[in-house]
Amino acid sequence: MKTLIIDDERLARNELRRLLENFPKVDIIGEAANADEALPMIDDLQPDLLFLDIQMPGKNGFELLQSIEGRTPEVVFTTAYDEYAIKAFEFNALDYLLKPVDLARLSEAIHRVEEELLHGSTAERTPNVPKDATKLLGENDQVFVKDGEKCWFVKLGKVRLFESMGNYVRLYFDDQKPLVLKSLNALEDRLDPATYFRANRKHIINLQWIDKIEPWFSGGLLVTLRGSNDKIEISRRQAIRFKEMMSL
Known part of the structure; x- marks a missing residue:
């Protein structure tokens, strides 16, 4: 090397x-x-x-x-x-x-x-120079996360869930749950919709981490994410989009 x-x-x-x-x-x-x-x-x-x-x-x-x-x-x-x-x-x-x-x-x-x-x-590879600073971020992109004194440089594909916490977003990867100062709406604009799906007002899920899908109240869905006990509700409105995306 x-x-x-x-x-x-x-x-x-x-x-x-x-x-x-x-x-x-x-x-x-x-x-x-x-x-x-x-x-x-x-x-x-x-x-x-x-x-x-x-x-x-x-x-x-x-x-x-x-x-x-x-x-x-x-x-x-x-x-x-x-x-x-x-x-x-x-x-x-x-x-x-x-x-x-x-x-x-x-x-x-x-x-x-x-x-x-x-x-x-x-x-x-072409040079590591950003052609567009607002490019969509996919599973192979890496992001810097800082929460207090702790820092991570994590591949986005490892992040199974993003959860809104007021003006912050909590990231779930491995056994870590750091907070970043960013709104869920702003984060959604940066994430590749082919991999990351807005399940409801509070959550964005990584589609590749879905382990199980169940019918839920009022036409919604309940998804279980693999490797964790995370169960996230997909709202009725978003469940319609989800079915359209994931159907043959």
């Missing part, structure tokens, strides 16, 4: 290089302190992976990616700031590591890169 480290702080580059010694598959082929140094290296060395800082003198990390011609490597952002996370996933970053980088989180990021390089189509 040919890897470039791009960070204007020498100590940060050294620390990341030290941590990456724990991963024999990672071959660090170079370092750069800014975009001007990095771009010719990317062109000449054709790395598989960039560990990329965001705030740097001159072009920032996002502007660097926009300047790459041809195939863009996989990207793991490394930064001391969490406010760039939403923009980071719009650039199809595989992960977003906050400094100081934790070895366990770095291990998760490396595993994610290995999975992408093994099963993805990196050689045919």
